[in-house]
Amino acid sequence: MKKIPHLLLICLLLASQLLVAQTKDPVIENIIKEANENSQLEQLAHELMDKIGPRLVGTPQMQQAHDWAVARYQGWGITARNEQWGEWRGWERGITHVDMIHPRIKSLEATQLAWSPATGKKDAIGEVVILPDLADSLAFQKWLPSVKGKFVMISMQQPTGRPDYNWEEYGKKESIEKMKAERDAQTKAWNERIRKTGYTSRSLPEALEKAGAIGVVTSNWSRGFGVNKIFGASTKKIPTIDVALEDYGLLFRLTEGGEKPRIRVKAESKFLGNMPTFNTIAEIRGSEKPDEYVILSAHFDSWDGGTGATDNGTGTIMMMEVMRILKEIYPNPKRTILVGHWGSEEQGLNGSRAFVEDHPEIVAKTQAVFNQDNGTGRVENISGQGFLHAYDYVGRWLYPVPSEIKEGIKTTFPGTPGGGGSDYASFVAAGVPAFSLSSLSWAYGTYTWHTNRDTYDKIVFDDVRSNVILAAIMTYMACEDENLSSRERIALPMNSRTGEPMSWPTPRTPNRKGGQ
Structure with missing residues (x-):
């Protein structure tokens, strides 16, 4: 009699294994x-x-x-x-090569932004200047003619090229807090510097282009070692280049120090209609x-x-x-x-x-x-x-x-x-x-x-x-699946910012003729 439960257990296990085998989907x-x-x-x-x-x-x-x-x-x-x-x-990207030629020779890590114009038959060579901190848009307009024949740097110099996680691994608490406070203050001040020109970061390059600048220099750091975001240019006739944080900082410091650095830019992209x-x-x-x-x-x-x-x-x-x-x-x-x-x-x-x-x-x-x-x-x-x-x-x-x-x-x-x-x-x-x-x-x-x-x-x-x-x-x-999925929607919750019910997004018309 004691063997019956044991045999029953074996049968049940075999049955369950058979069931699993039968339900496996090939x-x-x-x-x-x-x-x-x-x-x-x-x-x-x-x-x-x-x-x-x-x-x-x-x-x-x-x-x-x-x-x-x-x-x-x-x-x-x-x-x-x-x-x-x-x-x-x-648009087709060509060779981009950027060199500092004064006060010393150094090839820079840099590239054109997407849809940036080329430099033409000759390389563009000129002094680098920094967008100044002026009182207002009237002062900016008075300064603007001075950019003729020059490259203009329009991005903030980052106070550190180390990502935050690297600071947090090795830095003292006081150093980390100091760095972040300085960076926040510099970012705020730089944004205010651009605002006082009367332009946005998108429209500013076009104003510099019209004033005779031979190129626009940016650095869009992504907060990682050696990493920059690379987006699109808004200039139509002169190149816009992104320079890696390390080399951008070099140019910035030399300019601030009165060394009047000069760069040479070769940009061979072309527009294709x-x-x-x-x-x-x-x-x-x-x-x-x-x-x-x-x-x-x-x-x-x-x-x-x-x-x-x-x-x-x-x-x-x-x-x-x-x-x-x-x-x-x-x-x-x-x-x-x-x-x-x-x-x-x-x-x-x-x-x-x-x-x-x-x-x-x-x-x-x-x-x-x-x-x-x-x-x-x-x-x-x-x-x-x-x-x-x-x-x-x-x-x-x-x-x-x-x-x-x-x-x-x-x-x-x-x-x-x-x-x-x-x-x-x-x-x-x-x-x-x-x-x-x-x-x-x-x-x-x-x-x-x-x-x-x-x-x-x-x-x-x-x-x-x-x-x-x-x-x-x-x-x-x-x-x-036997049935077509239900499309019934939930009643959306309240928007915490507006106090109004959220609304379902509506279809938007695509841009079918872009980049003009």
């Missing part, structure tokens, strides 16, 4: 296996970041990237196309509900200080790898799987906003959008974006994701709708359940977001592989 198992054993991420990253490079809207490299992606998809047997949504001022702008669209057609969609989303463009590796090369190659794996493992999805590689996200979500505006038939029947943008890290947060029942369907799609991936993800339901920041917001505004697969930092905001250090070596491929598995499984589950 599609999910094969997705995981393919992602881990046959990953193409490193090769895709090499081709995109190393061979093509940065993808500034309106540049030949952006067009090259679109064509490369289409060819890659077609090679995997996936239908793909480049879909024009507008045009942009065309208006260029067509595209989204790259690829899709695996649905077998049962082809007119319903699950959309994978990542912007394709980048700034061009680095190679756009983590913003948003990692999102791009992640979604390409998801599509490759699904085509291999799940070639006949119930719903159509569409991937959008959007153009000109950096200038205001223009590519995705254009897609939403141009394809109401797709927007009306989209099951979900999964967007990845903010760096190379593994996904750590998913918000319900204000959709009342997101907990139900996103929860179902997340359920079979391996625990080692899923356990690190914080979910916030129902959340509130995102109004901007990345392309999922274009869909949320149109009422589509669109979710940001938000990554952990890896010092993204300081070291790679829009900087000169956003390069291949910063990619953490294990984390990107984890994100591929997550997105592929969620896409599969969303395709297989």
Whole structure:
């Protein structure tokens, strides 16, 4: 009699193991296996970041990237196309070389800003002067003619090139507090210096250009060792260059010391006229509900200080790898799987906003959008974006994701709708359940977001592989779901600043003719 419970226990264990074996989904198992054993991420990253490079809207490299992606998809047997949504001022970066030639010779770490004019047939050579601290805009106008033939420095000299974390590791408390107080005071004073000119940091370079300056010198430090943000120029005839903090400080101190430093700038960029702008669209057609969609989303463009590796090369190659794996493992999805590689996200979500505006038939029947943008890290947060029942369907799609991936993800339901920041917001505004697969930092905001250090070596491929598995499984589950997702929205809470109820974001018209 004592053996019966023991035999019963064995039977129950065998039955439970059999049940587990029967409920394992071979599609999910094969997705995981393919992602881990046959990953193409490193090769895709090499081709995109190393061979093509940065993808500034309106540049030949952006067009090259679109064509490369289409060819890659077609090679995997996936239908793909480049879909024009507008045009942009065309520009091509050339060689930038900046040297200090007085009081001594030194090559400087510097580059042109995007869409900066070239120096012409001859290098630009001139003295460097600092934007002075004048009483008001009248005094500035009197000073302005003196910039003729000179380079003008319009950024503050940073009191330290050490990031705060380095100070906090080694500095005394009193030194840290003193440094931060001095930096805050200098920042406030410099902002006031610009305000008193009567111009903004955006319009000031144009005023200097009109007055005869031969170049504008900036330094947009990103608060990390050797890291600067590299954005766009507002000058139309003279170059605008960004100089690394270390070299900018050198020029600034020499100028303040009366040494009258001189620099030579070679900038060989060129304008190309208006260029067509595209989204790259690829899709695996649905077998049962082809007119319903699950959309994978990542912007394709980048700034061009680095190679756009983590913003948003990692999102791009992640979604390409998801599509490759699904085509291999799940070639006949119930719903159509569409991937959008959007153009000109950096200038205001223009590519995705254009897609939403141009394809109401797709927007009306989209099951979900999964967007990845903010760096190379593994996904750590998913918000319900204000959709009342997101907990139900996103929860179902997340359920079979391996625990080692899923356990690190914080979910916030129902959340509130995102109004901007990345392309999922274009869909949320149109009422589509669109979710940001938000990554952990890896010092993204300081070291790679829009900087000169956003390069291949910063990619953490294990984390990107984890994100591929997550997105592929969620896409599969969303395709297989019996019902189209509910779009019912929550009643939004009060805005703490205005005391008024928050409002759902509304679709915005894209800029279809930019950079003019």
